[in-house]
Amino acid sequence: MSEVRRATTCPYCGVGCGIIATCHDDAARRVSIAGDPQHPANQGRLCIKGSHLAETVGLEGRLLHPMVGGLRTSWEHALDQVATILASTIATYGRDAVALYVSGQLLTEDYYVANKLVKGLLGCAQIDTNSRLCMSSAVAAHKRAFGEDVVPQNYDDIEAADMIVLVGANAAWCHPILYQRIKAAKERRPELYVVVIDPRRTATCEIADLHLPLRPGSDISLWNGLLVYLDEHGGIDHDYCARHTQGLEATLQQARDEVGAIADVARICDLDAGHVAAFYQRFIDTPLTLSLFSQGSNQSLQGVDKGNALINCHLASGRLHRRGAGVLSLTGQPNAMGGREVGGLANQLAAHLELEHAEHRQLLAEFWRCAPISAYPGDKAVDLFAAIASGRIRAVWIIGSNPVVSLPEADRVGAALARCPHVIVSDCIADTDTTRHAHILLPALAWGEKDGSVTNSERRISRQRRFLPVPGEARADWWILSEVGRRLGGGSMFDYQNAAQIFREHAALSVYRNAGATRRRFHLAGLAQIDDAAYEQMTPQQWPVDAPAHPYADHHVSHADGRARLIPVRQAPDHDRRDAKHPWLLNTGRLRDQWHTMTRTGLSATLLAHTQEPYVDIHPDDAQALGIKDDDLVALHRQEAHSVLRARLSTQQRRGELFAPIHWTGVLSRSGRIGPLVHARCDPLSGQPDSKMSCVALQIPDIAWQASLVSAAALPLPPLYYATQIRLGQGFRQALAEVAGGMSFADWLHGLTLPTLEMITADDAAANWHRRAWLEQGRLVAFLAAPWPSTADLDWASSLLGQRLDGQQRKRLLALQAGTASSARGRRICSCFGVHEQTLIAAIRAGRLDSVAAIGQATRAGSNCGSCQSELAELLRREQALRTTAVQPGRALHQDPS
């Protein structure tokens, strides 16, 4: 069969890297992935997630047919059902009793149709998106400052800047290709000064000249302090402020009232005063300063204010809207920005029109030829699920999100869906924590199968293109939404034949009456007439289309008077709600190799090798005080919710603070979900939840027994205290544990025994030591070891799955004696080439390697996607510290300000 080769865009983060995807074999879905050298965002490079996409495009676990009530059905029937449910719920309970919850992972075309269905046809704004949890604070901050949600900078400002400040952003892991651009810029110009502002010492700090590990939640004081410092040290650009801004005096006054001196800032933010002074002076001395901010800023009780506090400093000093100087909000999802364009949030309209403006509503109703648009905003994500819980919303349609995992107080979300009369879910995966609650399941096309566009953090629109055949009966999200729209009487409003037609309409709306009181900087002039063939060929381009590189290059922003606003903001004292019962502050975030709820990255054994189980980072001194060792199981509690995680001792944490990744789900682990522990308190302006500062209790469980089970096929998770499923190259592994008083090992084992198989055993009951191997026709199908053996031993055991074992090999397996090959290999650091920690240490010692590049030459580690380079550098530092016999500690990150 012939090869299909297409230029497309990565479906993961908001960097929006271009990919050349080739399908070599339709039936086997054999695919190869390469970075697109022509794409301006990545110029050919891909990070680890992007470069391992080929491992995630198989059909395993896919939802391929519509299902109603657990039974496969026809599209006709499923769509009729959805339409009937929406119509009858509205007829009986009113428009606000139905809701859509959508996602920044939808393509712009899908997103546009979803929004049109609700705001244009259903006549309400009861639609919100997971971007509420992600970008809504940044959106609100931009609107306050600029009068429109316009991200005013570009990626190539990185190369032009003399200082880069990363605020609450772990770009090394979350925006890796941008991080590598910063790193490369710094290698070319070592004087490029990099500051990281994050309570944790993250992998991003690897390139930092200065890391400010501030007290969580205290960013506003840091920025207000900077504003006061600018004022006192001649750093305010009064000319700029007079010509282009409003609000300087009031904002300064507010800042002065709050933080008088650097000593105040240092105390409030729990930072070294010398480091704060050094940062402030650098800021004054560096006109070309670029700040990048992400979830450490957005996901906060004061996320909007944090954004404005930062923008205030840039405005006051005239460091904005210029090449190399400004503020760039990093978008998370591949189409977070597209969602902002089409107005996916419950308080927005399409094409940067505003729900609260009568004229905007009227314009949109005119363009869509629909009934007047409702002026009432819908429920924001957290409220939306609370309304489901209370019964006010009686039918919900979830598209492209997994809220039972990702929303705060996630157990309540699950309980709300369990009670909701009608739950409709569109997903490409059959079994997720959310699809488990669905009455109707609609199979969506996945990446590689769908066609459309996405917009990245720098407003660059790129095409996602189909290069795989459509599997089963899966359909494009825009098609599913349009079919429901037609059934609800939307007729001509949803008469779409392809994605190009929708894009054309979206582009046409962006230029429709785009002048005077309804002028928007967002416009796609030049694309409004794009024909199908041109859409097929469309190359990446930034909006506003056909305009200067910086949308506010004339410093004339979207407020009616053209002036940007400085917004007086005050640090709230009460972010930290720790009390005697909940004395730990829980921070949550992302891992290098996983994407959100792991429905796709969790399919790749290579990506799972970096971190195999849910964990919590804790400072070694805190751990020591509690008697916790590395890898011990600990339980975190908040109210009735709890999670059980492996402890990881980490000096990257501040004392009293914990960090846990967001990725594990109920499908993959019994108790590794972190969402239930996260409080649902939100920023009052944006409604964005504060996902970084929950208060929890920590307990050390009394573990009665532990075991590991490897098997050729996935097995259901047993109802034990702790159970996590891990995908391996050759099969699956489960890490299992039970507490005293729970199921005994013997009882559990009894339930597990697979009678048709041959079983060999070795036990030392007195020592709680057990080994089992199950074979079918002499071939290993499963192996059990209690207590937990090392990962290396299990890797070795799993490498025997499917192999025929002779007597000698069986003995060695039960004893876990690998023979020559295996020794403890440590963690897999480089996933691209499968290089483990011990191999790296051996190579560093043998070759006296002294740079990441040298490690790359010797072992290949880090030489492909580069995602592990921070970890290689960390390893190198540890080894060098050992080499210089104790006296000299590793390089201190807090460099002397002098």
Ligand SMILES: Nc1nc2c(c(=O)[nH]1)N[C@H]1C(S)=C(S)[C@@H](COP(=O)(O)OP(=O)(O)OC[C@H]3O[C@@H](n4cnc5c(=O)[nH]c(N)nc54)[C@H](O)[C@@H]3O)O[C@H]1N2
């Ligand atoms: N590998 C990977 N990459 C991803 C994703 C993924 O799932 N996996 N998801 C994508 C998405 S949707 C998003 S939104 C982005 C998120 O990208 P990031 O925002 O970079 O990621 P997070 O890990 O959520 O949080 C960033 C940092 O904020 C810090 N922080 C916590 N509290 C505070 C505070 O009070 N002040 C400051 N200054 N910092 C604080 C945390 O310690 C954390 O290191 O990543 C995108 N990229």
Ligand SMILES: Nc1nc2c(c(=O)[nH]1)N[C@H]1C(S)=C(S)[C@@H](COP(=O)(O)OP(=O)(O)OC[C@H]3O[C@@H](n4cnc5c(=O)[nH]c(N)nc54)[C@H](O)[C@@H]3O)O[C@H]1N2
């Ligand atoms: N505690 C805590 N919670 C957080 C965060 C945090 O930092 N801390 N971060 C928040 C942020 S920033 C985000 S963005 C959210 C992300 O949270 P979610 O949106 O819940 O995460 P995903 O796993 O990306 O969910 C996407 C779902 O859509 C499916 N899907 C993929 N492609 C398609 C498609 O084309 N069509 C359809 N219909 N379905 C598709 C996937 O299989 C998956 O089930 O999590 C938020 N939750």
Ligand code: SF4
């Ligand atoms: S940085 Fe990585 S995850 Fe993000 S778009 Fe590029 S390849 Fe994809």
Ligand SMILES: [Mo]
């Ligand atoms: Mo996000």
